[in-house]
Amino acid sequence: MRQAYITETAQDAEQGGRSGSRVRAALGRWRRDPGIWRRGIVIAAFALLTGLLMIFHAQIPNRLGNLGSLTETFLPWLGLLVPLLLVLALIRRSATALIALLVPAVVWLNVFGGLLSSKSENSEQRLRYADKAALTVATHNVNADNPDPEGTARRVAESGAEIIALEELKAEAVPAYEKALKSAYPHHSVVGTVGLWSKYPMRATGAVDIRLGWERAMRSTVATPAGDVAVYVAHLPSVRVKMKAGFTANQRDESADALGHAISRDEVPRVVLLGDLNGTMNDRSLNAVTAQMRSTQGAAGDGFGFSWPASFPMARIDQIMVKGVEPVSSWTLPRTASDHLPVAARVTF
Known part of the structure; x- marks a missing residue:
């Protein structure tokens, strides 16, 4: 047995040595390669351009089809270019490209790295807020063509929310939601x-004028056991990408300005906004709203909390935003018959 152990150990050491030798040999070839700095210039340029795009996205003009807002809507996805360019740099054996890749990698981690850490409610937070009033809210764009309104409503109610907002309600489907x-x-x-x-x-309770000519926003004062909360529900106009018109968002932007103005004038100090804003927190066109409110997902959620499209979520355009209350946790709910995911949050007073 002892001889077998010595033999196996020797074999392992020999294999480890061979593996280490292969790595050292590969590094040696890289060092001796005269083209290591000259190759991959195009890859390095793409890497630097990606980093600059993430740094200076606010400078991209909206005059050309709202290109700036379109970039900001999908800004986190630029991070996918980093591993792709890394593979290309390794294939090309380009030291220049590898060094250049540090720029977009560091920028992405600086901008979005905080979203990867867990911020949701833990046992310590539960103890801290045990003596405070808590409120759970949820919002869902149910889709006007939802084939199962009652089932959708029940799924959202399973979140345990005390307040639920629904958007894109078709008149003939409202009784089904009310019944459920x-x-x-x-x-x-x-x-x-x-x-x-x-x-x-x-x-x-009443409509909020967001300059559309028809009613897609409302406000109500909800008398919770801990005090009044002004609750806004809004469904801003859809944003379309068209071949000739580009990222058509002018109507959405005007509605966002009107909504932000209404919220800023509200006399109730605690405000919760629930709805489909058809834009992310990075979208400068929503500044009238985002400048005065906090995203529960950004403050207390785990990850990006993408909500649309439900089949493969790529952006969080369904928002829960607050001011005057403290976000404790934020999350997406299971998929329903809608093309959006419901989102929920827990806040304390």
């Missing part, structure tokens, strides 16, 4: 194509 939520949410109101359901009394 009636027992758990005795207070509700539907304004145009958006609706609000609450376990607590609602007052001062």
Whole structure:
């Protein structure tokens, strides 16, 4: 047995030595290669361009089909270019490209790395907020052509939210949503194509003019046990990418400005905004809203919280934003019959 052990150990050492020798040989070939700095210039240029795009995205003009907003909507996905360029740099054996790749890698981690860390509610936070009033809210663009409105409503209610906002409500489907939520949410109101359901009394409920000519936003004061909260529900106009018109978002941008103006004038100090804003927190065109409110996902969620499209989420355009309250956790809910994922958050007063 001892002889066998010595033999196996010797074999392992020999294999390890051979592996180490291969690595040293490969590094030696790289060092002796006279073209190591000359090759891969194009890859290095793409790497630097990617990094500069992430740094100076705010300088991309919106005059050309709202190109700046389009870039900002999908900005996190630029990070996928880093591993792709890394593979190309290794294939080309280019030291220049490898060094240049540090720029987009560092920039991406600086901008989005914080979203990869866990910020959701843990046991320490639960103890900290145990003596404070908490409120769970949820929002969902249910899709006007949803084939299962009752099932969709029940799935959102399973989140345990005390307040639920629904967008893209078709008039003939509203009774189905009301039926499914009636027992758990005795207070509700539907304004145009958006609706609000609450376990607590609602007052001062009405439409919010977001300059569309029809009603796609509302506001209500919800009387929670810990005090009043002004709850806004909004479905900003859809943004389309068209061959000739580009990223058509002018109507959405005007509606965002009107919504931000209404929120800034609200006299209730605690405000929650629920809805499909058809834009991400990076989109400069939503500044009228994002400049005065916090994203629950950015403050207390894990990851990016992408919500659209439901089949393969690529962007978080469904938002829960707050001011005057503290986000504790934020998450996406299981898929329903809609093309959006529902999102939920827990806040404390």
